[in-house]
Amino acid sequence: MDAGVFDAEMRRIFERTWVYVGHESQVPAVGDYRTTTIGRQPVIMSRHEDGEIYVLLNRCRHRGSVVCRDEVGHSNYFRCPYHNWGYANDGALVGMAQSSGYPEDFDKSRWGLRKAPGVANHRGLVFAKLEEGGLTFEEYFAPVRKYVDWWLNRSPSGSISVLPGAHKYPYPGNWKWQAENGHDGYHGNYVHESWQRLLERAGEGTVRDVRKYRTGGCTRGFANGHGLLERPGGLNPAASWTGRMMVKYPEYAEALKGAYGDEEIEEISARRNIFVFPNLYLFDTQIRVINPLAVDRTEVHLYVYGLDGAPDELNRGRYRAHERFYGPAGFGSPDDVEIFVCNQTGLQASGVDWVLLSRGMHREKVNGDGETVGHSTDETPVRSLYREWKRLMAV
């Protein structure tokens, strides 16, 4: 728990490599914006009149004030509150107050809000990169791309819409506790025993059935730090959520079959928690963003989304299921957070140097695509995370 390591993580990982910034449905109209951070740096995700999304450093080029303080909004321009410098939605400097204080040949085009050197939009998921060089977005994203596409294709139109409002929870612990936990298939029977009892009580599966289900599927570790936890799918309603929804909503089944072939629907129906290094998780109901604040402080945001083209009732069922398990008052998330703070206290015992992340090393296999595939309870994806962490921290 070294603040110096945290500083290095921000500089060498978050403020250098590709990170997730937001979803395009959160800025649907020209003039819409959201503010967030990349590492420690405040940024604005803005929709300009050319229809494009810009990621701008939220810092006036004059004396350094932020030019936008709201989390979300709509505006024709960004105005610095200090000396009234104004910027267009693409960051271009439009004008300064009392501009006669600058020579006539003052080159405004040099003094726009600084743009992130890299911005990429994969089917609505917007990523940015604050430094030149390193992997291209295509290289960075390639190992996990097909799984993200299947995740999106639970929508018959292949797109999602993020709801306004989000579940947010802070915890007094390191960001990597959350990063390690989202694809950990080992903890469920213990941390979520209370949840398993609720499922049993509601007639949704006995504790024994749920535990059996939890041994199925696999973990996958990829290059570039990505990883996932996968539960098998199938079109049999007993086998998957998608299967059940296709029976319950025939119009959804028809729309999926119209859009995708049987084999692809089988893949779509698998349930995956996908980690896109270093700050993004894609879950069945939510886009989860990990925001490191300090070595011992983290904020997690859960952006719930609707599946475009799916029946309203199907999406409502997903929102209620989300509220039941996730968020600060859910029946699952707070149990996980409890572990993060237990870890944080435990690691003060610095007389022990290492944690053990070796589970499944003797049985994981590398497949033809170069993925490392482990048992669903193995720490295969965590090892991928730390391989990339180590690579970036060393260069």
Add this chain to the structure above:
Amino acid sequence: MTMEHQAVHPGHPVHPGTLTRAEAEEFLYREARLLDTLRLEEWLTLFTDDGLYWLPIHDGEPADAKDAVSILYDDAERREERVFRTLHTPVLDQNPRSRTVHMVGDVEVGDVDEHGDVRVLCSQFVAELRAGGPRQVGLNQTRMFAARGEYRLRSTAGGWRMSLKKLLLVDADQPLYNLTFLI
């Protein structure tokens, strides 16, 4: 009061507007006492069967919440599950349990809604603590929650019952740590 409303809510009072502020306060104080002493199964009985326990992220009407995400949006089944979870399952996030003190004030009896239920507005201030061993991260800190409350009370054969308990936390759209106690 139309026949239609009577059909939807059998046993509805003929004169719903007779709730006094003293009765509203008595109801709210009793609820606070039940929550603070963990008599949660008794607390469940304060709701009507169609009652809603709701903590929105953004202010609005209960119907708006169907297509949105709320901090919690509990119908009867979910409330029972929440109480069962807290009292009868090995839950980590309530071990140690929260100790709470609810303070209710600014009580005002409002108008009667379209179902004939009486709107009661109030302010709530809740102090919460989970106590553990020394220097346990996440424990041993008293936290404060302030909220604007909107209740809707219905007169039934068993007395006044809540058809709505809505708390709009002052920090509803901010990051919130462990809200697994009954607020």
